[in-house]
Amino acid sequence: MSLTGNFSFHKTKQSWFTRMEKFVGKISTFFASIWKSWYQVGREDPRRAVHAVKVGVALTLVSFLYIFDPLFHRFGNNAMWAVMTVVVVLEFTAGATLCKGLNRGLGTLCAGSLAFLIEIVAETSGKTFRAIFVGSSVFIIGFFATYLRFFPKIKRNFDYGVVVFLLTFNLISVSSFREDDVVPLASERLFTIGIGCGICLCMTLIFPKWSGEDLHDYTVRKLEGLAKSIEACVSLYFHDQEKDGTTVDMESTKEMISEGYQLILDSKSIDETLALFASWEPRHLRHCYRYPWQQYVKLGTTLRHFGYSAVSLYGCLESEIQTPPSLRRLFRDPCTRVANEVSKILLDLSSCIRAHRRCSHDVFSDQLHHALHDLNSAISSLPCPFLNSKNVQSTAKHATNSNSMVTLPSAKSDVDALVEKKNNKNDSRVRDQPVLRPTLSKIDMLSLEFSEALPFAAFAALLVELTARLELVIEEVEELGRKFGFKEFDENLVSIEVRQNETKENVKITDLHSHGVLPSAE
């Protein structure tokens, strides 16, 4: 018995140890995963940690209003308004903090004045009248202030201000019902809110983070991402495993391309928010009253429209209907050259913006024109690739020497066979020139004859369209340079910048996606 008991005791102890070990293991895995995700968030943008420290310091500073006796005796419980202001106003970027701080100040001031006016009317009357008066003024002001928030302009710039106005007005007017003199209350409140805003302002100006700079960097990255994506997209379209002898990781390349495009396509709200906050930032006042940040938004819109064509180009990769490799191969070199030139120009533009420098006047380079010409020639040199896809293989073999349309036998789909059977009567005519075919009911679109060759026509046309739209982008970039007074183009500077940019290449494009700067953008 005692042996069994001992054994079972040992067993229990052992299983207890095993369970304990498992438990500790789980706990440590849990904490490791938490640590990893925390580290990840900080690694994506180290300024997040700095901002968190700033908030901590600001809160500690403002809590001194309670902790230190002389300060507490001066402000009393009104110190809570300073705490509240710091929590709500201190934002990630200087522009956002200033926007919120000024909104808060303005809202409080307006609300205080209005409440004071109403107080003057109400104080002479009896208690019942006063109750009715306060109640109805709360309703009316509540209605109008809420309605005002639906105005687009107010919503964009002063939404927070209206909320603060409504809040302060209500608090002051209803407390005035219970307090005899509301003026000291309102002025104390305004004063403590001022202290809170002051602390926020100080903290935001230590290691500041400017929305304007973010907008600038974001635009540069968008251009770079677009350039890389277009280049990768075209080279993937013409990738030929047999000929190149290399394998490309299709999935990861496609992911890279999508990332570049996504950065452009989703940029609207980020652009607008950054430009809005940037317009509140005063640091550039020495140049002019306000920097025309909206030009960045305009450039962003042009880039988005450029991006729609680029995405359609990418769509040719993903298309259900594919042009056979034999046809593609013929246009590989000219198309790749055009894409490379477009990409080079985009990179040029991005480095111009990065260096706050105007572009060279011949940014729309000779090389691009040469490449376009070569593409033109390549297309012209084929007898009829967009019509009869069956020609292509023979054409590819005969290169540019064939003088007439040659129709080689090729694998035929059922539909083709059916069509041919029906058209057997006028067979000679079919060979010379395709005729209108009888309509077939419900067949797979893929079997339509034009489908194979037409997509390449679209690819080429979109590529040409891209170069046309590129001019619009260049115009907007030049307008940007003009409006912001970028320095004039200087050839000597460019070579220095190129080297600098190469060292910056390791910055991730996706960084801004997960910035956490913008309440509305994330």
Added chain:
Amino acid sequence: MSLTGNFSFHKTKQSWFTRMEKFVGKISTFFASIWKSWYQVGREDPRRAVHAVKVGVALTLVSFLYIFDPLFHRFGNNAMWAVMTVVVVLEFTAGATLCKGLNRGLGTLCAGSLAFLIEIVAETSGKTFRAIFVGSSVFIIGFFATYLRFFPKIKRNFDYGVVVFLLTFNLISVSSFREDDVVPLASERLFTIGIGCGICLCMTLIFPKWSGEDLHDYTVRKLEGLAKSIEACVSLYFHDQEKDGTTVDMESTKEMISEGYQLILDSKSIDETLALFASWEPRHLRHCYRYPWQQYVKLGTTLRHFGYSAVSLYGCLESEIQTPPSLRRLFRDPCTRVANEVSKILLDLSSCIRAHRRCSHDVFSDQLHHALHDLNSAISSLPCPFLNSKNVQSTAKHATNSNSMVTLPSAKSDVDALVEKKNNKNDSRVRDQPVLRPTLSKIDMLSLEFSEALPFAAFAALLVELTARLELVIEEVEELGRKFGFKEFDENLVSIEVRQNETKENVKITDLHSHGVLPSAE
């Protein structure tokens, strides 16, 4: 003297009247313009006025906590937390209000509990230690809470909750430094916040506005807008003033097309915000735990990708390089038919979603296949339109009867002349089959030969691509019907719906743009 004095007096009086009149006129114009803009905001969405009234009523109700003696004696100055809650929590849609209300409640509860724990540790110690302890805990909690806000998941769902947590924690822990017993303070605060949340909940459930319904309507409108835009776009592309004998207001049609596309392209943030709020709405709990609102977001993404191709189609209208009308005319009927079929299918899908009904299995209609076939045939019937744009005019004249490539003399640009001059040596070869041309330096892209005919190829290919992508849209719509348990397809129901939908046609597509629902969407 007196006469002059009298005269000048009259003159002064008259000018005073004139000025007064002008002033009154200005004032009345000013108020008229204000009234107009107020009316406009309400007319766009009458629910805005309803919401403003609801806020006014909620604020009046909450001010009773101050105004009625028994209530004030019960809650005292803690009533301000109820006022604050109403101002901040009551939002335009039920989902947003619930999201904010629950966040506020949760944040306050967590903060209260944590502050209580810290209070237990701090209360046994001396004043200096307590000051240091409170100060450092404020810093640490401030740091971690702010850092937590950068996590994408927290940011999306609980951002407001974390802010409220930080606010409440700071207020309670610093006031605990001055108050002996912090528990009643915290519980009173929680209670008044509960009252505020309760009032918000009641108000939001009177004439409620569900984000889920908005998302649903928005998706329907997007599909309708897309359908109209595609149809209008293609008919504008083939519009021929001579042949039709009608003039089309190009600008207004283009504006209509752009509006339809813009609704799709800018839909990301609106979709996501509405789906987020909809996921907080409990009204559909009888069906399942949570409606899979994300399916609407997925459908939105597919529609956006469909939209990129559609925008490229529109780009063909705006393109710098245009296919001559003579060539376009040949493809007018088949292209218009394809576009009309695509548009019809999109409208079918939208009416299915509107009626919460599954689609018919043959939504991808026979007619579309017929139209595609006709387009195919039309393209095949031309000898070589995409290569040599000069053929086109003759081809158009000869219709489908010409058997060989005919090169007619046409207006030649300087560049063409230059090229021909250079190629004079092998002139015979040029006529039979185009050869690779010598590269010319820096010429205008418009003068490239392929430019004229290629855009139509792109147009046709994009149209075919659209039909291919349409299948993806149909799949997502079917998935939506399956996930939400839409009722099965019933032919008898459809005819009733068609009549109902016709009465709803007067709903403006642009309405949702200016809703003012979404802080992040506007």
